[in-house]
Amino acid sequence: MKTKKTSKRIYLDYAATTPVDKAVITCMLPYFNKNYGNSSSIHSMGVEANKALEKSRNIMSKYLKCSPNEIYFTSSATESNNWALKGIAFANKAKGKRIIVSSIEHDCVLNSAKWLESQGFEIKYISVNKDGVVNINELKKLMNKDTILVSVMHSNNEIGTIEPIEEIGRLCKERGILLHTDASQSFGKMNLDVEKLNVDLLTASSHKIYGPKGAALLYVRNGVNIEPLIHGGGHERGKRSSTVNVPAIVGFAKALDICIKEMKTEDKRLIKLRNKVIKTILKKIPQSYLNGHPVKRLSNNINLRFDFIEGEALMMELDDKGIEVSTASACSSPKLESSHVLLACGIEKKEAQGTIRISLGRFTKDKDIEYLLEILPKAVKKLRVISPMNLKNC
Amino acid sequence: MYTDKVLKYFHKPRNLGKIKNADGIGKVGNLACGDMMYLYIKVENIKGKEVITNVKFQTFGCVAAIATSSAITEMVKGKTIEEALKVTNDEIIESLDGLPPIKIHCSVLATEALAEAIYDYLKKSNKPTPKDLEKKHESIVRHNEELEERYEEWMENQKE
Ligand code: FES
Numbered sequence: 001m002k003t004k005k006t007s008k009r010i011y012l013d014y015a016a017t018t019p020v021d022k023a024v025i026t027c028m029l030p031y032f033n034k035n036y037g038n039s040s041s042i043h044s045m046g047v048e049a050n051k052a053l054e055k056s057r058n059i060m061s062k063y064l065k066c067s068p069n070e071i072y073f074t075s076s077a078t079e080s081n082n083w084a085l086k087g088i089a090f091a092n093k094a095k096g097k098r099i100i101v102s103s104i105e106h107d108c109v110l111n112s113a114k115w116l117e118s119q120g121f122e123i124k125y126i127s128v129n130k131d132g133v134v135n136i137n138e139l140k141k142l143m144n145k146d147t148i149l150v151s152v153m154h155s156n157n158e159i160g161t162i163e164p165i166e167e168i169g170r171l172c173k174e175r176g177i178l179l180h181t182d183a184s185q186s187f188g189k190m191n192l193d194v195e196k197l198n199v200d201l202l203t204a205s206s207h208k209i210y211g212p213k214g215a216a217l218l219y220v221r222n223g224v225n226i227e228p229l230i231h232g233g234g235h236e237r238g239k240r241s242s243t244v245n246v247p248a249i250v251g252f253a254k255a256l257d258i259c260i261k262e263m264k265t266e267d268k269r270l271i272k273l274r275n276k277v278i279k280t281i282l283k284k285i286p287q288s289y290l291n292g293h294p295v296k297r298l299s300n301n302i303n304l305r306f307d308f309i310e311g312e313a314l315m316m317e318l319d320d321k322g323i324e325v326s327t328a329s330a331c332s333s334p335k336l337e338s339s340h341v342l343l344a345c346g347i348e349k350k351e352a353q354g355t356i357r358i359s360l361g362r363f364t365k366d367k368d369i370e371y372l373l374e375i376l377p378k379a380v381k382k383l384r385v386i387s388p389m390n391l392k393n394c
Numbered sequence: 395m396y397t398d399k400v401l402k403y404f405h406k407p408r409n410l411g412k413i414k415n416a417d418g419i420g421k422v423g424n425l426a427c428g429d430m431m432y433l434y435i436k437v438e439n440i441k442g443k444e445v446i447t448n449v450k451f452q453t454f455g456c457v458a459a460i461a462t463s464s465a466i467t468e469m470v471k472g473k474t475i476e477e478a479l480k481v482t483n484d485e486i487i488e489s490l491d492g493l494p495p496i497k498i499h500c501s502v503l504a505t506e507a508l509a510e511a512i513y514d515y516l517k518k519s520n521k522p523t524p525k526d527l528e529k530k531h532e533s534i535v536r537h538n539e540e541l542e543e544r545y546e547e548w549m550e551n552q553k554e
């Protein structure tokens with residue numbers, strides 16, 4: 001494909017992935033060809049690498065308010081989520097067979113759950129309300145003596161809704177049920193305290209916070225029984241074998257470090273931009289709607305839908321104007337299915353079609369938002385002119 | 395994933411819109427993703443031949459759906475009805491330098507919309523309909539019913 005005529009690209013897909021921060025790259029570089037030792041080796045080079053690894057682990061544990069030996073590094077959030085579900089299921093199968101997940105989890109949680117079902121576990125799904133908040137009463141009813149694990153994401157990757165994990169954690173604790181939360185989208189954006197949240201397992205990923213791809217973590221509370229997913233030479237205290245990806249993990253830790261330092265100001269800045277987009281668009285464009293919770297939502301997430309048009313077309317129209325967003329429309333999905341998250345919120349198929357997600361981040365400038373607000377209404381209008389569904393109004 | 399040609403047709407669709415007093419209208423939809431395509435034709439008798447002299451489209455759907463519906467209008471404009479019915483979705487795809495495999499069905503929809511428009515024209519003008527066109531029509535009608543239900547509310551908008 002030829003390069004686009006619009007040379008400046010405005011990236012508004014930070015929820016998908018983020019660029020690696022320059023400071024993070026600088027931090028990682030020595031671990032590629034200077035301190036490249038294997039962190040399990042006991043010679044000097046190995047010891048150096050191990051030091052860097054443990055320092056990184058400390059940064060993680062301080063942020064999560066847990067002990068360093070409760071942090072296990074993995075390769076991706078998908079791996080962490082797979083491990084959490086499968087590892088807990090198999091280690092605790094003598095206690096019970098029921099696992100409860102929310103209906104809006106990421107595919108890696110849902111598909112792990114489905115696979116566990118084929119292995120004889122019983123999977124129950126908690127519904128959500130129209131804003132995407134899990135139904136606590138339903139969860140209470142589903143938690144029985146046979147339940148070993150509940151998995152509810154901290155915030156949703158598509159619609160940005162933040163879930164009441166603290167409350168869910170309390171309910172689980174009272175009943176002696178383990179709680180896992182996929183915090184991939186929340187990590188580094190807000191304070192996460194595993195004690196306060198009452199979670200036993202937590203997933204986080206590096207590439208969502210301006211760190212490199214290929215590094216992630218699973219927090220596992222001390223005393224929790226979990227089977228390893230990857231067997232081998234006994235890395236990560238025998239729980240996750242594989243030569244440790246030291247450069248990526250060093251980068252992950254540095255990335256978190258920067259997020260923590262900037263958290264307060266960045267949160268405020270993004271919320272302001274986010275609200276401005278939502279308010280302006282809902283006002284300017286008829287038959288447009290916000291998906292997800294209006295307030296309990298990630299500072300950087302905007303998920304909008306527009307009647308009469310399709311999301312992939314809108315995304316490509318914006319792309320032509322140099323703006324990069326994402327869509328979960330049926331046409332854009334590999335199976336031509338509407339987003340399970342939007343359907344779970346009770347949004348009809350025809351409405352889910354015209355959905356796009358705009359996610360902001362560290363390098364989003366005020367003027368990028370101005371530009372978006374100028375282009376988006378035009379793009380919607382253009383597609384509505386093409387659509388046979390909208391002959392009269394907008 | 396899309397070729398430059400697809401993007402070109404998508405960004406600058408040809409023959410977009412509606413024909414008032416069209417001789418034939420084809421309304422088809424895709425059950426899987428829910429896209430809808432409307433195709434309008436004007437047919438004139440030129441030297442004893444029924445020629446499609448004007449054709450327009452409207453599409454609610456993805457990039458491929460918009461591009462293929464625009465492309466087919468260009469391909470059949472000026473053709474006789476018999477010629478137009480021979481246009482295959484492979485030819486449309488070829489004219490666009492290819493489509494991603496998952497988007498092939500969008501091009502099928504374009505040929506169906508055309509077939510329906512021609513069917514509509516033949517019916518309205520009390521002319522015989524070829525057998526395979528009749529067959530195509532039957533299957534289209536079946537899945538259209540379900541889509542009409544889905545879009546009922548939005549279609550209400552169109553009644554002026
Ligand atoms: S219109 Fe849905 S995939 Fe093309």
